[in-house]
Amino acid sequence: MKGCSLLELKSHGDSRGSLVALEHPGTIPFEIKRVYYIYDTKRGVPRGFHAHTNLEQMLICVSGSCKVKVDNGMGDEEIYELNTPETALYIGEMLWREMFDFSQGCVLMVIASSVYNEEEYIRDYEKFKLMVKENR
Numbered sequence: 001m002k003g004c005s006l007l008e009l010k011s012h013g014d015s016r017g018s019l020v021a022l023e024h025p026g027t028i029p030f031e032i033k034r035v036y037y038i039y040d041t042k043r044g045v046p047r048g049f050h051a052h053t054n055l056e057q058m059l060i061c062v063s064g065s066c067k068v069k070v071d072n073g074m075g076d077e078e079i080y081e082l083n084t085p086e087t088a089l090y091i092g093e094m095l096w097r098e099m100f101d102f103s104q105g106c107v108l109m110v111i112a113s114s115v116y117n118e119e120e121y122i123r124d125y126e127k128f129k130l131m132v133k134e135n136r
């Protein structure tokens with residue numbers, strides 16, 4: 001989907017284990033302003049249900065697995081399964097996302113292009129679709 005893609009991360013593995021490094025410039029296509037992680041999720045309890053007017057993010061499931069539904073507000077949606085710390089999901093602005101099917105022990109790490117700003121969240125799906133339509 002336009003504005004959303006899976007990226008394979010380079011893992012440095014040896015007999016001791018594995019290491020993935022994330023940096024900008026490099027793997028992360030934007031200047032990193034914030035990192036947060038979601039954990040202790042509950043079985044059957046989804047999260048997200050919003051879009052961002054001004055935020056790019058990379059989602060990496062560093063432990064366990066979860067699914068992310070991404071919707072462009074124009075009738076296209078895609079479900080991505082994140083189940084390895086060697087894959088990142090890039091999500092650009094103006095895309096609706098829902099995270100669900102969290103496995104036990106899932107840790108979803110998110111790297112963001114801006115500091116937290118509740119004002120740039122769109123939490124109403126109908127409003128999101130209208131904004132997409134107006135900006136087309």
Ligand code: T46
Nearest residue numbers: 034036038047048049052057059097099110115116117
């Ligand atoms: C997103 C998905 C993948 C903060 O105080 N600072 C922060 O940086 C964030 C992200 C959240 N919060 C507070 C706001 C709420 O009181 O933490 C609480 C939970 O946030 P929210 O309900 O927005 O969490 P999710 O899991 O629905 O969504 C989060 C991000 O907010 C969002 O940007 O793309 O993860």
